[in-house]
Amino acid sequence: MEQTLPNISQLTLSIRQTDPNANSDVPEVFPPWGAFPAEQYLLHHWDLPSSEPNQDQRRRLINDFVHALDDIPEEWVLASPTPKTMVIAPQQLRSEIFWLLGASWEIWNQSRDPKWDYQGINIWLRTYYAEDAEEKARDSAKLAAWFESSVEGNPNIDPSIDGTMISWRLLDDELIFNFGTDWERVFEIIPELIGPKSGLSRRFLSDEDSVGKRFREEVFRELRENVALSTGLQEKLITIEGSDNIVQYCSVHSYLLVADETTFTTDELLILFLDLKGHYVRQSRIKVPDDDIFMLGDMINSGKIRDARYWTDDFPPGSSLNPKYRALGEIGRELYGVEDLLRT
Known part of the structure; x- marks a missing residue:
């Protein structure tokens, strides 16, 4: 049905x-x-x-x-x-x-x-609506089928209990979300997609948390050591900007699935791995339907996302780094703290 x-x-x-x-x-x-x-x-x-x-x-x-x-x-x-x-x-x-x-x-x-x-729980955002009525209807039917397949067999969803949850997981309304490529505009309407989450689960451990502080210090120390051991500027940039950089992964706190114009021609959702401010750290495409689609949250929380084919550079499709997160990008320059090592 x-x-x-x-x-x-x-x-x-x-x-x-x-x-x-x-x-x-x-x-x-x-x-x-x-x-x-x-x-x-x-x-x-x-x-x-x-x-x-x-x-x-x-x-x-x-x-x-x-x-x-x-x-x-x-x-x-x-x-x-x-x-x-x-x-x-x-x-x-x-x-x-x-x-x-x-x-x-x-x-x-x-x-x-x-x-x-x-x-x-993955949130789907539709940002493209074709001008042609028949094409728009075909796209809607596609999206409905994909969305339904992501619910069926999902161990995190009990339809008998979470029936209402299924309705708000798909943000689909032409009058509200027809953003085209400007998907960030959704945060103007539903900033809760960024955060903060409820009190027991604020996205990052606080600076006062000793375990979180030690972990962060270790991560940045390891990155600095790896960059220092790299020879030549190109190798250093690869160390910083490659998908193995754990600082990038630690900057991710949520994700968003976007059905844009490309989605309806390739059958691939855009995956955006988001930081605490709503910037994407890395982005990729995932073919739908896909069994991994309802495991993304668990994979991020457990660290397994680093080995996923839509994150790692080792397997296609891989992912692309936000220019702001490049070594000398708007965010990366301050975040990585290794600018001095790029001059040597």
């Missing part, structure tokens, strides 16, 4: 279209609007008197939020939030800012909860 995937409009649940000037409140569902860190950040930093367009202010603040993840207060990041433990802004302020954020944020408010708590 052909699976019919839910449209974005089916995820609005109890969202009410009311006049914000007529004593209206935001929908009272749990978790309520204002519960998650991104929403808390907006509530604390939104400038109501500002002449800046609402959508511009939203994008700017979400970008600021992503770059401030390390400084998010612990009380904003709860492992198992309850009505009693959540720190929520006054209802009047929440209502006013909620209605200023725009339709895309409003519609997806209901889908933030599961993305907040589940880890290791």
Whole structure:
């Protein structure tokens, strides 16, 4: 039987279209609007008197939020939030800012909860919609079949329990996600895809954690030693930029599967291995259906992703490094800390 995937409009649940000037409140569902860190950040930093367009202010603040993840207060990041433990802004302020954020944020408010708590579950993002109606329909049918195959046999999903989870794992709505190649724009709508995760699982061990600190020191010391032992600039660059560089792997904290225009002509999803700020570290393509697709989270957590064919340089298709993560790239220059060794 052909699976019919839910449209974005089916995820609005109890969202009410009311006049914000007529004593209206935001929908009272749990978790309520204002519960998650991104929403808390907006509530604390939104400038109501500002002449800046609402959508511009939203994008700017979400970008600021992503770059401030390390400084998010612990009380904003709860492992198992309850009505009693959540720190929520006054209802009047929440209502006013909620209605200023725009339709895309409003519609997806209901889908933030599961993305907040589940880890290791792959999220699919569709960013391409053909102009031709028949082609678009064929692409939709393909995507539905691929998505269904990724659920069947997945040991991490019990359809009898997680039926609702299947609906929010696929971000597919032409009015919201028609980004083309600009897949990063999804973070403006659902910044929870970047983080931080719930309190018991913040993406990186803190600097105060002695085990995490020792591990990081060892990783960077090993990289520096390997670069120093390399002869010639080209060999040093290969050591730094190759897929064996454990610093790259340690920078990955999540991943995203993207169905872009290339996907529908090659039957290959784009895999983006993301860092804490939403930058991709490496990217590759994975043929669908593929048995490994629901094991990506476990492979990242266990370190096995380094040997996977869509990461390692040793087997096709391999992966490509983000230019920002190159030895002298915007991120790599500071991250690797070996620029001085490239001059010798």
